[in-house]
Structures are given as structure tokens and as C-alpha cells.
Amino acid sequence: MTESPDTRPVLIAGGGIGGIALALTLHQIGVPCIVLEAVADLQPLGVGINLQPNAVRELYDLGFDDKLLDTIGIQAREWALVGRNGNDIYAEPRGLLAGYRWPQYSVHRGRLQMLLYRAALDRLGSGAIRLGHRVAGYRNHADGVSALVETADGRRQEIEGRLLVAADGLHSAVRAQMHPAQPPIQWGGAIMWRGTTPGVPVRTGASFVGVGSLRHRVVLYPISPPDPATGLATINWIAEITVDNAEGWTQGDWNRRVGLEDFIHHFEGWNYGWLDVPAMLRGAKEVFEYPMIDRDPVPTWVDGRVALLGDAAHVMYPVGSNGASQAIVDARVLGAAMLAHGVGPAALRAYDDKLCADVSALVLRNRGAGPFGILGLVDERCGGVFDDIDAIIPAAEREAYMARYKAAAGFAIETLNAAPPTIAAGACACRPIR
Numbered sequence: 001m002t003e004s005p006d007t008r009p010v011l012i013a014g015g016g017i018g019g020i021a022l023a024l025t026l027h028q029i030g031v032p033c034i035v036l037e038a039v040a041d042l043q044p045l046g047v048g049i050n051l052q053p054n055a056v057r058e059l060y061d062l063g064f065d066d067k068l069l070d071t072i073g074i075q076a077r078e079w080a081l082v083g084r085n086g087n088d089i090y091a092e093p094r095g096l097l098a099g100y101r102w103p104q105y106s107v108h109r110g111r112l113q114m115l116l117y118r119a120a121l122d123r124l125g126s127g128a129i130r131l132g133h134r135v136a137g138y139r140n141h142a143d144g145v146s147a148l149v150e151t152a153d154g155r156r157q158e159i160e161g162r163l164l165v166a167a168d169g170l171h172s173a174v175r176a177q178m179h180p181a182q183p184p185i186q187w188g189g190a191i192m193w194r195g196t197t198p199g200v201p202v203r204t205g206a207s208f209v210g211v212g213s214l215r216h217r218v219v220l221y222p223i224s225p226p227d228p229a230t231g232l233a234t235i236n237w238i239a240e241i242t243v244d245n246a247e248g249w250t251q252g253d254w255n256r257r258v259g260l261e262d263f264i265h266h267f268e269g270w271n272y273g274w275l276d277v278p279a280m281l282r283g284a285k286e287v288f289e290y291p292m293i294d295r296d297p298v299p300t301w302v303d304g305r306v307a308l309l310g311d312a313a314h315v316m317y318p319v320g321s322n323g324a325s326q327a328i329v330d331a332r333v334l335g336a337a338m339l340a341h342g343v344g345p346a347a348l349r350a351y352d353d354k355l356c357a358d359v360s361a362l363v364l365r366n367r368g369a370g371p372f373g374i375l376g377l378v379d380e381r382c383g384g385v386f387d388d389i390d391a392i393i394p395a396a397e398r399e400a401y402m403a404r405y406k407a408a409a410g411f412a413i414e415t416l417n418a419a420p421p422t423i424a425a426g427a428c429a430c431r432p433i434r
Contacts, residue, residue, distance in 0.1 A: 005430065009034045010343065011147045011161035013135035013174055015042065017109070018310030018327030019167035020116040024062050025335035027124050029423065030430030031343055034161070035120070038134035038168070040152040042117060044110025047194050047288075048223040048236025049318075050076065050208065051107060053100040054411040055325035058332045060102060061421055064115070072115055073107030073223050074233075078207040081374055084216075084384045086272040090374055090398045094208070101417050106208065106221050106236070109324065136173050138164050140304035162343055164306045165334065167327070170295070172312035178303045183296050188317075188367065189245035190215075190292035193263050195284030196223070198232040202275055208321070211275065213384045214369055214376040215242035218267065218277050237280060238318075240292070241266050258289045292317050294367060297360030302352040305345055309334065313356070316363040319370035322409050326359060329410065332422040338429050362408055371405045374398060 010026055012019045015037030026033040051059070051073075059069065066075070080091035095104035120129060132152030139146040139158070146158040166174030175182070201222045202209060208221040217240055222233040241263075260282060270277035281287075294316050301308040310327030333354055337347040369376055377393055378384055386392050406412045 006162055006343070007032060008144060008160060008162045011036060011135075011145070011159060011164045012167060013147065013164065013172075014167035014169060014310070014312070015039070015117065015129060015131070016167060016169060016310065016327075017113055017116065017324050018331055019165075020113065020120050021058070021062070021328045022165060022167060022309060022331035022334060023120050023124060023128065024116065025331050025423065026338075027120075028062065029335055029339055030428040031335075031338060033124070033128065034159070035129040036133040036135050036147060036149060036159070037129065037131050040132035042114070042131065044108070044114045046109030046113075047196055048106060048221065049109045049112070049324050050221070050321035051105040051112075051328075052322055052325040052409070052411045053095060053102040053104055054416055055328040056105055057102040057416070058328050058422060061332075061423060061425075062119075064119070066103065068115065069103075069105050069107070072111040073105045074206050074225055075103040076106050076206050076208055076221070077204040078209075079371075080203065080207055080209045081372070082209060082211045082272075083378060083386060083389075084212050085386070086211075087386060087389065089378055089389050089393075090402070092399075092402065099413050099417075100411075106206070106223050108223050108234075108236075112324070134173075135164075135166065135168060137177050138174060138306050140306065145305040162305070163345075163348065165309050166306065166312045167309040167331075169311045170293070170315050172308065174306060175298070175308055175312050178306065178308065179298045182298060185293050185295060186367075187245055187248065187291045187293045188242070190240055190242045190317075191263075192290045192292055193239045193258065193281075193287050194290065195237060195281070195287040197235050197237065197280050197283035198230075199235040199280060199283065200231060201226065201233050201235070209275075210372060210375070211270070211272075211277070212375070213379050214372060215379075216240070216266065217372070217375065218270070220275075220280065235280065237284075239263060239267060239277075239281060255288050255290045258287055260284075260287065262289070263287075294363055297363050299356075300352055301356050302345075302348045305348070307334070307348045307351060314359045314363050317366040317370065319366050319372050320362075320405065320409055322362070322411075326362075326410075329422075330355065336422050339423065339427050343429055358408075358410075365405070365408055371402060374401055377401075 010033040081089040137148040220237040224234040226233045337350040341347040
């Protein structure tokens with residue numbers, strides 16, 4: 001006898017990049033879902049982020065090819081570190097130029113979210129995404145789960161589903177319930193100021209460049225092609241210093257609009273000819289200040305029929321350009337687990353077993369400076385001033401350091417290129433239970 005298939009939806013808390021990537025994945029494999037997003041009106045917020053080839057591969061498999069991704073960003077060609085005196089420390093090709101089968105993209109975060117969101121509306125229908133619905137908690141049941149929801153108009157309701165996946169970010173209410181004794185948000189002392197400025201792209205024209213030292217640096221990369229009329233692209237930049245964090249973050253807001261006078265003095269004189277940092281900072285229409293923060297890893301992302309995903313699971317320092325990439329990969333790995341184990345707790349456990357320990361280690365690796373750790377080695381060995389980098393850190397040592405980071409972050413070239421698709425074309429989890 002064939003039982004009726006369970007048509008209850010998987011509930012997704014959060015309509016950010018990870019949550020929508022999961023919704024698109026579930027639609028692809030035939031699993032109904034509902035996205036519950038706290039914001040009543042989604043806007044393309046944020047600034048630049050990078051999508052590593054492991055995430056771009058997954059977006060391709062979801063139907064977002066280079067023609068679509070080229071509308072929200074550009075394909076990165078280089079990753080480079082430059083010392084405080086303007087001399088190169090390390091540079092390597094990225095994406096297709098490095099030998100990956102998929103490019104790396106530098107994109108505007110909000111435009112990526114809206115691209116995914118519009119695709120989800122088109123594929124799943126508007127009823128599958130409920131704005132103004134904040135998931136404040138959950139209840140596990142023997143054969144399902146309830147999301148405890150607060151709506152924008154003040155109502156409280158319970159929504160039933162087969163599973164609940166919390167992609168509700170840094171301040172996840174679901175994570176707080178799952179791990180009530182978790183330590184508070186961790187701030188290591190780094191302060192970031194972020195903005196975008198029209199400018200001529202440097203080096204390859206599509207380079208991610210970090211300039212300075214481990215505790216005092218600027219990162220910049222274009223997130224649009226140059227305008228044909230002006231030659232100017234949108235340059236995303238992050239200016240950063242590290243201070244004593246003994247008193248904790250005292251500014252109140254986790255992000256706030258600030259004036260140039262609050263921080264530009266830290267970067268006066270940083271003019272290398274090919275890059276005038278103070279001029280770049282002054283060219284931004286608005287600047288936002290953020291503390292560089294993460295959370296201590298938790299031992300599991302799963303409680304019964306509830307799982308964490310994206311920043312709710314593993315918010316990490318943005319030093320490896322892999323926060324959004326990992327959220328997309330999370331969604332795809334979870335979808336593959338449902339294909340292998342069914343749409344139930346066994347799939348959540350398999351997802352947890354595959355990712356939680358390794359990604360938690362990556363959180364701590366990024367806290368320890370991630371790929372920017374090479375700058376720390378330069379600081380230790382020569383105080384950051386050098387003429388010949390090979391006399392300070394041999395090329396083989398620099399390359400080995402970066403290879404270890406790529407392997408830990410899941411985008412080692414040979415491994416990624418040789419791996420089969422996370423979800424095979426045409427795979428479906430919608431077969432009836434026998």
C-alpha cells in the first residue's frame with residue numbers, strides 16, 4: 001500500500017541569501033516550503049561581497065548563469081596583498097584565471113539578494129514568501145514542528161511544518177532558543193568603515209586588494225564594470241583598524257552612518273600613485289561603521305526538526321570572503337541530505353554531521369585573521385616594511401599558507417573541480433513513501 005506523501009512545507013526563517021537559496025533548492029527538488037521574513041519590505045541593502053567558485057557553482061546549478069550574475073557584479077581576476085609601503089606581498093589569479101571551472105564574483109550584496117528573491121517569487125509563487133513574519137521561536141513535535149511567528153502588525157501565530165530551517169542571521173531567535181547558554185557576540189577589537197566610491201579599477205581591473213598591515217588596512221575591489229562614458233566603476237572599500245576591546249563595543253549600534261572625520265585620519269598619507277586611499281574614502285556618498293564580530297561555534301546546528309543555516313549557524317569574520325558563499329553551500333548540502341535521507345530529522349543530522357565541525361573550525365580560523373594572516377607574518381618579521389618580500393616570506397611559504405586556507409574554506413581548486421554536483425540535475429525528493 002502506498003501512503004499519501006507529506007505535503008506540509010519546510011519552514012524557512014529568514015529571506016536573506018541563505019534562506020532564499022534554500023527555498024530555490026527545495027523547489028528544485030520538489031519539496032514545498034514557506035519563507036518567513038521579518039522585514040516587511042525587502043530592499044537591496046548592503047555593500048560588496050565576494051562569491052567564491054564553490055558558491056557560484058551552486059548558483060549555476062540553480063539556473064543563475066554568468067549572464068545573470070554579470071548584471072549584479074563582475075568576475076574577479078586577482079586577489080592581492082600589498083604592504084604599507086606599497087610593495088606587493090602576495091598575488092594570485094582568481095576564478096577562471098586560476099583554473100576553476102567556475103568564476104569568482106564580486107557583487108553588491110543587496111542586488112544578489114533581490115536577484116534570488118525575484119527568482120523565488122517567479123518559481124515558487126508570491127504565497128511562498130511571507131514578509132513581515134518574524135520567527136521568534138519553535139516547538140518540536142513528534143511528527144512536525146511549529147514556528148512561533150510575530151507579524152509586523154502585532155499578531156502572534158503558530159505555523160506548522162515538516163521541518164524548520166533558521167536562516168535568520170546574527171541575532172537568530174531560533175539559535176538563541178536552541179543554545180540558550182551561548183556566549184554573547186564576540187568582538188575582537190577590529191572596527192570597519194565601509195562605503196562605495198566611483199573610481200578607476202586598479203591592477204587587473206577586477207582585483208581584490210588588501211593594503212596595509214594586519215591591524216591597520218584597507219580592502220578594495222570593484223563591484224561593477226567601468227562605465228563606458230567615464231571609465232569609472234563602483235569601488236567597494238573597507239577601511240579597518242584594530243583597537244583595545246577590553247571595554248567591549250560601546251557605540252550601541254551594530255552599524256551606523258558616520259562622517260569621514262571620524263576615521264579618515266587613520267589613513268592620511270596612504271597615496272601610492274596607483275591608489276590614493278584618502279581620495280577614495282572621500283569619494284563615498286555615505287559611510288557605515290561596523291565592529292568585526294562573530295559568535296563562538298556551537299556543538300550542533302540541529303535540535304530535532306530544527307536546523308540552523310548561514311549566519312545563524314556560523315557568523316564569521318569577513319576576512320575570507322566566504323560568509324555568503326558558505327550560506328549558499330549550506331542550502332545545497334541540506335537539499336542533498338534531504339534527497340539522501342528524506343525530508344525529516346535524519347536529513348538535518350546528516351547536514352550537521354557534514355558541515356558543523358568543519359565550518360566551526362573555519363569560523364575560528366577567520367577569527368585568527370584567515371588569509372590576511374600573511375600580513376601578520378610580515379609584521380612579525382620586518383615590522384611591515386620591506387623591499388624584497390621573498391627575503392621575508394619565501395614564495396613557497398606564502399603559497400602553502402593560502403592553499404591551507406582554501407582547503408579549509410572548501411574551495412581548493414582540484415578538489416572542487418573534481419567533485420560531482422551537490423545536487424544532480426533532475427533529482428527529486430517528492431517520491432511517495434512506500
